[in-house]
Amino acid sequence: MADKFDEKRSSSGADNIVDTTDHKVTGGAEDAHIIAERGHAATDNYGHALVHFDPKLEAKLRWKIDCYVVPTVSLLYLFCFIDRANVGNAKIAGLEADLGMKDYDYNALLSVFYISYILFEIPSNIMCKWVGPGWFIPSITLGFGVMSLATAFVHNKAQASAVRFILGAFEAGMMPGIAYYLSRWYKRSELTLRLGLYIVMAPMAGAFGGLLASGILTLDHVGSVSGWRMIFLVEGIITIGLAIISFITMTDRPATARWLTPEEREMAIARVKAERVATTEVLDKMDKKKLLMGVKNPIVSVTSFIFLLNNITVQGLAFFLPTIVRTIYPTKSVVQQQLFTVPPYVVGGFFTVALPLISTIIDRRQIIMIMCFPMVMVGYAMFLATSNANIRYGACFLVTSSLYAGGPLTNSQVSANVVSDTARSTAIGLNVMMGNIGGLISTWSFLPNDAPNYHIGNGLNFATSGTCLLLATGALLWMNRDNRKRETRSVEEELAGMTQQQVQDLDWKHPGFRWRP
Template structure:
């Protein structure tokens, strides 16, 4: 379809009174004109009912998947102080190497996994990889050497790689740009919840006398791996790829769900497009994606460092406590983190702003690491853990939402989110070497690194806000006639492939 034919089809639709949501929701029909003007008025009450229904049927399943994804990744921190370090002879830097093996595969398979998620479909891909990483978690209970632990940890990274970007991409098919941030938070808040619940669960499991030949730390991996595989089997029956395939939506609700997502992407004629190389590349080279992924790198130095080393740090703060009590001391900071991880994205949703919350969250984390470095008082340093968790965990929702809402096509969104998480997890790789044995108990290197990282996040966020705001002002000066001239002679596919270069596009701040 040429740009002229596209305009004629829009004119035809505009002449129909009332607008037919069903026709606008069909593949091949846009819900905006070439200038980004929405061609239909949505019923606010119907939208509200639809969003509540989507929340009920979509969010709980992905939240459970991510909860157990994070538990299966981070339980190694609990296992370390419960005897794993001694049994597997993790002397020197072996524990750090074990953590690194996970991130090597986790980074390499990030983008390929998200492309496969789009190609195969989230409803099959996400439950499948959940079952497999649950299997790898269970297998960890039966390793008896450092080498075998490295292999299993590497495979765990292969299967977990697609979870965070896959879920973020999946949710972007269902929600408006302003709504997406809070829904991402609803499942990402399970990360700090996993820290709290993981500590409680670890304490309970470690209190068991043993399961056959499996004992102490091995029980953590066995029990939690089996639960994860159970969650995966449930997800096979509860997940659906997109609104068109949802049995729990009526035809009118399907049309509304599709049309409202298309309405926020200028010139978009389908919610789930076919794989397109130019669109895939557009998601990565987007300047917002590149800047946000740089921020997410430093975020993950903090987040993954907290996940892997909080039990160790707490153990140095309270060295005389029992193993079970040390596990339980890790719970309160994560509980506060869950609350903050919902409050900040909720405020972001209601204000439809993200970058200002990048800035405020970075300030919270900076406060925490200054406290770590400024004193050796156990109570103050324990309080610093609260600030570090509260300031860093909201970035999971903030960064992935900010990337997702600043691309146009479904293909570009899959690679943009995949790239963001891939680069971010280079930070996870760095975090495995941030807290070293010889730096204990004060961990000046690890805490200093995280302080510097969060200062970098703060500076980059301010610069990105200024850049995108200035570019929007520049785009506002482009007239409709100039937009028409730039689009003249282009096919509809060529117009879609412009993505963020489309003259009617505006950045979402």
Template sequence: MLEAKNTVDHVENSRSHVVKHNREVRTFDPKAEARLRRKIDLYIVPTVACIYLFCFIDRANIGNARLAGLEEDLSMSGYDYNTVLSVFYISYIVFEIPSNIACKWLGPGWFLPGLTVAFGLCSVFTAFVHTTASAAGVRFVLGIFEAGMMPGITYYLSRWYRKAELAFRLSLYLVMAPLAGAFGGLLASGILTLDSFGGLKTWRMIFALEGIITVSVGLIAFVTLTDRPETARWLSAEEKDLATARLCSENEYAGHEVLDKLDKTKIMRGIFNPVTIATSFIMLFTCVTVQGLAFFLPTIVRTIYPEKTTIEQQLQTVPPNIIGAFSTLLIPYLSSRFDRRVLFFIIVPFFMIAGYIVFLATEHGRARYGATFLIAFGSFPIGVLTNAHAAVNVVSDTARASSIGTVVMMGNIGGLVATWSFLPFDGPNYPIGNGLNLATGASILVISVCMLLWSRLDNKRRDTVDEARVLDGLSAREIEDLDWRHPSFRWRQ
């Protein structure tokens, strides 16, 4: 373990951040830590946020293209639109965990920009499809490249930030999901005012122009991203040491490297972690709602305001997404402030539940449009909290990569369900889709309460375990492979 030089000092408790490690107390200069955090925030967060913004735009712009004539031009009928959405999620789910393991193996500084260029090109290619089958094929390939983005960025940020700092930093990039809904609507509206672009018209311009912007962002990211603190050219030697020491100080027990080698046992520890599994189901149910809003909010708005023009309907999708963006920053900020996530898992589903009750209880247009604000406020921040909760409830870097990948993979199963939640025969009020989403909100609430109670009970049980007896006779490698099964480990709530 590297010891921070000059910037890492044993100072008075009133002036320092105190960390318990291996039953000792380590302290860091709070001003040096603050300077380091600001520097990381400045160099890392804007790039990954911009990447994820266009990742989500390139995924969800098919909803905007639908309003601009996609279905008519490709002769779609019946469930064709839902099928094209579903094909994306098949590859997205299958490649989720392998992609995050590849991110660790190849290094996120190269892997994430490479994915960005690839899915940007997929968006450009979508502008040239002429059949439903070709659209589905391009969407399948898009799912392969986008699969690693959300878990990859979460894993990448966990290489830079303390556990208590992580949730809010995740929100700074995941807020791009609702902002993509808002910005995507504005961008699509602006693009549709053009007569043509390179011979392309209407919805084809949306895919082409947004894809070109995405490719440009990916090329810039090759220059701005760096794998880890030790390779950052913009950090001094002292800052690199401090960055590494901060992460080492949060190891549950001695012997763990900040960046360990790939290990099958630790991969399995990340996947089959009880908290990972519970959090994965929360993510699954959340994504039924979040992805449903991304794909079908333009359609829902059209049923509420059928008299408005296409551009006006596009603009009506912006305000709910702005509220979702606000919530995505506010809730994780409070989570980081109090270092609690499960408490907010319990609170925010009530907004989702209330919103869908309104949808089911009334056909009044303004009331239903208002309900979309409640749903966006309650659903969007949960994705941030689930990623953060998975990241902080494992020990090793390898287990963290597989844990985050598992949570996001399950979320994408929820996204697959979302593509079939609002079906043509169910319109214009969609009672089946709204009832399904009411049930997912209630399920999130129940799972969260159960996870909180179980983790508290298991921590109490671990307090009674004889650590020396459990570890007696185990080699250093075997002790390291215990990960969350190590008797010193405690679940973070």
């Protein structure tokens, strides 16, 4: 294979070759064409890339992908999170009283959403691969936009619960679907930042959602709809409009991107393929064995449990921050209380991009993940230690500064530690499903009888952050230890007698595979 690549490189006359050592082709257009074709591996048996590209050409392609792909999915996820969390804004604007809710009814309403969210998580991501994210993501966006709009017209707890259940079913595929979609376009080292650029919309949804809710509530009515119902009406209409536009703007995969030249399409395919040991096709056919490889992966399992614990705090903050702020500043008006939720989310948004950026620069995810949790622990220790309003409000900033980075870091980590596209779809689906089990738990973390200081909720979040720190540290030590063991294995002996398909089916069990911390 290496000889074929070298011969092809010599005959191509490409002028953008930068390195010719170790039998690796290095970025000529003909080389990219060979690698992009189905049936040709882009790595040797040890996982070393057989092709390298001119950094300037690759940077130009990456910037082009950034401009076309990231803005659309980021905007869709912004309103996905707004349509999920706006119930918190509606709660302090009168939703509970109008629907006759009392005691734990609000917590139960939040739980209904997560039941369907969890049930449809992995099936949604499998469906995303089968249909194609370019069609699937706009379709589910349209679905949860309609459900958000429908919430404006519910009149009792049963109707609200039914709408929230369907909303969860549509939103289930959003976070894992976008993460899987981006993994079709970006290399391992690039993915964390791009995940951060769309997941930053979670804290931005809190900030923008608070501003939007406070602005909407200053209006008397929209048509026959008034009060808290206007929040769902206006935001649902915006989401539906964005969904319709995204059917036009989203491109399913590099091979179908009309805004890329043929050479750029081949380079986009080849550079992703060159990171996947023994892979001869970027978009492989689904089968049960590959689907299970994504679920059985030990690092995927541990990382998913970390995301479960992390998401107890993330989702709890989304649903209860307006309530927490109201207990800190009970004399403020409803609009002022909404506005007080904005600054902590802005700080969270900054660090949700900054930490993945550092991860991208050093091509490490686990150590950045480990660094996040102590700050969250300090924040919740402050909540537990005092009832002083100013200190407790300051603690919100410490929590948001590290909390939201868990989303891009964990999704990027599970994506980096599987090989096939099929395994990646279930690995990301499992990670987000586990995260939303944490979301379900979060709906019962801040209980009415625990107000106003919420010792149970704050104590739970302190404990989960400490557990995350221990698990993430243990996973890093295990990956380093297992990689050292893999260095002693004979790749040629273990692969002897296997067919190409059998080698590809090994996925992370391939002897040439190395864990990516």
